[in-house]
Amino acid sequence: MVTMTIESLVSELRSFVGITRKRSIGDMLGYFPDISDKVIADFGExxxxxxxxxxxxxxxxxxxxxxxxxxxxxxxxxxxxxxxxxxxxxxxxxxxxxxxxxxxxxxxxxxxxxxxxxxxxxxxxxxxxxxxxxxxxxxxxxxxxxxxxxxxxGVILSSTAEPGDSVVVAVDLDGTVHPSFRINFDSTSHKDRETLARQISSMRALGERKLVTAGKDISNPGMLGTLGMLLETSGVGAVVDLDAIPVPESLNLVDWMKMYPGMGFVVTTRDPSEVVDVFGKHGLSAARIGRVIEERRLEVVKGEERAVLFDFERDRVTGIN
Amino acid sequence: MVTMTIESLVSELRSFVGITRKRSIGDMLGYFPDISDKVIADFGExxxxxxxxxxxxxxxxxxxxxxxxxxxxxxxxxxxxxxxxxxxxxxxxxxxxxxxxxxxxxxxxxxxxxxxxxxxxxxxxxxxxxxxxxxxxxxxxxxxxxxxxxxxxGVILSSTAEPGDSVVVAVDLDGTVHPSFRINFDSTSHKDRETLARQISSMRALGERKLVTAGKDISNPGMLGTLGMLLETSGVGAVVDLDAIPVPESLNLVDWMKMYPGMGFVVTTRDPSEVVDVFGKHGLSAARIGRVIEERRLEVVKGEERAVLFDFERDRVTGIN
The missing domain is CATH 3.30.1330.10 (PurM-like, N-terminal domain)
Structure with a gap:
């Protein structure tokens, strides 16, 4: 197995099309005037x-x-x-x-x-x-x-993470890379409806118990790209320990970080152990992977190595903040 | 001015792409299983x-x-x-x-x-x-x-027209054919918001006063194509008097029947004069143009001439019924 350096991960993710193609979203917002007082939250959610x-x-x-x-x-x-x-x-x-x-x-x-x-x-x-x-x-x-x-x-926003919160991710590791689309991890198509309904309802349970400060489903930008969008929208940053990330046995971390998982969420919380427990009861593998910081950058750590994946002062994921 | 025969109108409309491209909608419905008891009405509306x-x-x-x-x-x-x-x-x-x-x-x-x-x-x-x-x-x-x-x-469906109802159309005749798209009649882009809001709210007023039995906005299939969709979905037919249709001064009937009007509705009602009056008060030109019949066909009449535009026993507009 090839040893991954943290620089190679950062460089691969920074040029990953799943992330880069989000970049022009923020440019569009000027065309969408905010004309309704019924809208509580919109772009970036x-x-x-x-x-x-x-x-x-x-x-x-x-x-x-x-x-x-x-x-x-x-x-x-x-x-x-x-x-x-x-x-x-x-x-x-x-x-x-x-x-x-x-x-x-x-x-x-x-x-x-x-x-x-x-x-x-x-x-x-x-x-x-x-x-x-x-x-x-x-x-x-x-x-x-x-x-x-x-x-x-009970509603969970992307824009409300706060410095000091923990970052928790939850994914279903029981799946395989989709044979015809190698950046999709399929954990759902062979599961029964009840299992999927229980996994899907994990966020509603967390929202209704007010256990998270912000959250998002992990989509095409992958786990760290999605976290980047959440942090950017919230106007904060985070430090993530790469060794804490749950990874399917069949995959290496770099590939996994570019994957759309069939079922995955990233949340911020003041009560990480309770949140990990709730996700676990809903059939997802969850872990605390880092913490939210005031500095507007997403930093990744692996043992003694550190690198900045996104510096939101300079870079943009979506440009929404 | 060229004299239109009713046969030429029927034949032009029957091959009009605005209408024919609706034909495959009905084929799709088998892929959309009806799994929710909260859904009061869906396809065809x-x-x-x-x-x-x-x-x-x-x-x-x-x-x-x-x-x-x-x-x-x-x-x-x-x-x-x-x-x-x-x-x-x-x-x-x-x-x-x-x-x-x-x-x-x-x-x-x-x-x-x-x-x-x-x-x-x-x-x-x-x-x-x-x-x-x-x-x-x-x-x-x-x-x-x-x-x-x-x-x-107060909700108005497409699928609830009944034999004996009158057919009423309402349109804004104050507009022009769009210079870059000759099957769009633009009556809205130069009007102020208040005028448009009043026109748009005509259907809500009719719904809340329960004055119509069914209704639809006139879209790409044009006035008679849209009526055809409403009749097909309701499982009924209609006889329409072409001479009763309100037509903008600058247009002939055939071109007008292929036009997407900026603002137009077709409704069925038991109280046509009241409905015409409500539309008029909302700034639209309305007229009773025909009546709903049990026989599943849309028949058009002009003086002594008659022709069948759609025979729903044989033809389909959308295939939804």
Whole structure:
């Protein structure tokens, strides 16, 4: 096995496309004027939070990367459901329904994408209730939006981590790298609905018990990239001990850090041992991997080695803060 | 001026791409299992209707046709907001917030699309609160989803027209054909927000007063294509008097029937004169243009001439019924 230096990890992650393609998000915000007093939180969150009396409504959208669509349309369709359900779960919410916009250029691709979507619907128990079909596009694409809700006092934001908090991650290590898309780790497609529902509900349990200060689901930027987005949005930094990160047996750390895990969350908390315990009871492998600091940078540590992965004073992940 | 025969109108509309591209929607429904008892209405409606206590939540998504995106990205961005706001309005609802998925291949297109989106947000007063950006696709596309709500007893469906009802249409005739997209009639972009808000709220007023039995906003399939979708979904037919249709002075009927109007609705009602009056008070030109019949076909009449535009026993518009 090749020994990883911390510099090589930092350099690989800094140029990892899963992270770099988030960079232009912040530039768009000027086009989206803030014109509603019902919106509690919006960009930078996994889902927007809208005031609706005692509850909040959660609204999110996710598109499937064309690279994934080309590699495996059925897996892409399944992932469209997976990532949207996670966007609501990460906020401490319950998913209600989805709508989709499907653009297709062949009946075979349509069928494959929709078979994947159907499998996702059945696996996670969230219906698609409408949408739009472009039957004649020169490309294939699938965009899905999701509606959810949460108790107003149980909602988990990305923007509220505070210096002194612990950083805890939770993942399902029981899976394999997807054969047709090597930066996806599939821990869900062979699990039963009850197991997945228990894993997914871990964040709602944490939110309702007010055990976390912030949280996010681990998406395409990988575990540290997702943490970077959370820290940037919160206006803070963190120090992470790489040796504390739970890693599947079959993978090395660098590959794992570029992986979209089937089921994974990163949270900040004042009560890491209780949070690790709650995640564990919901069937996820959780660990305290670091702490939030005031300095706006994400620093990684491995034994005696240290390196800065992101310096938010200079770098940007999304540019949202 | 060329004299139109009713046969030429029927034949032009039957092959009109705005209508024909809706044909494959019905084939998709088998992939979307109905797994939630909270969903009151879904496919075939402008927005899905979800039970939420005393109110209903409305969820819809619309994609912008790539042909429009290529012709004029700024207008496409504006239309993405316009059509989504109409999807909620048509249900008798109030729009709350939107999310978008933007896929772009050039900074110029991005800027143009987003300028259009921003203009739509400001015009219709509905914020975009989140979404997803693909900064690196080989094509440009914009999908938007919208959340709205309505009083449970004021919601207007597409699927509830009944034989004996009158068919009423309402449109804003004060506009012009869009210079860069000749099947869009632009009645909104030069109007002030208050005028548009009054027009948009006409359907909510009708819903809350229970004056209509069904309704829909007039979209890409045009006025008769949209009516066809409503009738098909309701399992009924209609006879329409072409001479009763309000037409802008600058247009002939055939072109007008292929047009996406900036602001237009088609409803069925037992009280056509009251409905025409309500639309008029909201700044729209409305007229009773026909009646709903039990026979599942859309028949058009002009003086002594008659023709069948759609025979739902044989043809399909969307295949949803």
């Amino acid at each position: 996994d889902a927007a939070v809208i005031d609706n009396g005692d509850e909040v409504l959660l609204l999110a959208a996710d598109g499937i990367w064309s690279v994934l669509m080309d590699a495996d349309p059925e897996w892409a369709g399944y992932c469209a459901v997976l990532v949207n359900v996670h966007d609501i779960a990460a906020m401490g919410g319950t998913p209600i329904a989805m709508v989709d916009v499907l653009s297709v250029n062949s009946p075979e691709v349509t069928d494959a994408v929709l078979r994947g979507v159907k499998r996702g619907i059945e696996k996670f128990g969230v219906p698609i209730v409408g949408g739009h079909l472009h039957p004649d596009t020169p490309y294939s694409a699938l965009d899905v939006a999701i509606l959810g809700k949460a108790r107003k006092d | 402008d927005a899905a209707v979800i039970d939420n206590g005393d109110e209903v939540l409305l969820l819809a998504a619309d994609g912008i046709w790539s042909v429009l995106m290529d012709a004029d990205p700024e207008w496409a961005g504006y239309c993405a907001v316009l059509v989504n706001v109409h999807d909620i309005a048509a249900m008798g609802g109030t729009p709350i917030a939107m999310v978008d998925v933007l896929s772009v291949n050039s900074p110029e297109v991005t800027d143009a699309v987003l300028r259009g989106v921003k203009r739509g947000i400001e015009k219709f007063g509905v914020p975009i609160v989140g979404g997803h950006l693909h900064p690196d696709t080989p094509y440009s596309a914009l999908d938007v989803a919208i959340l709205g709500k309505a009083r449970k007893d």
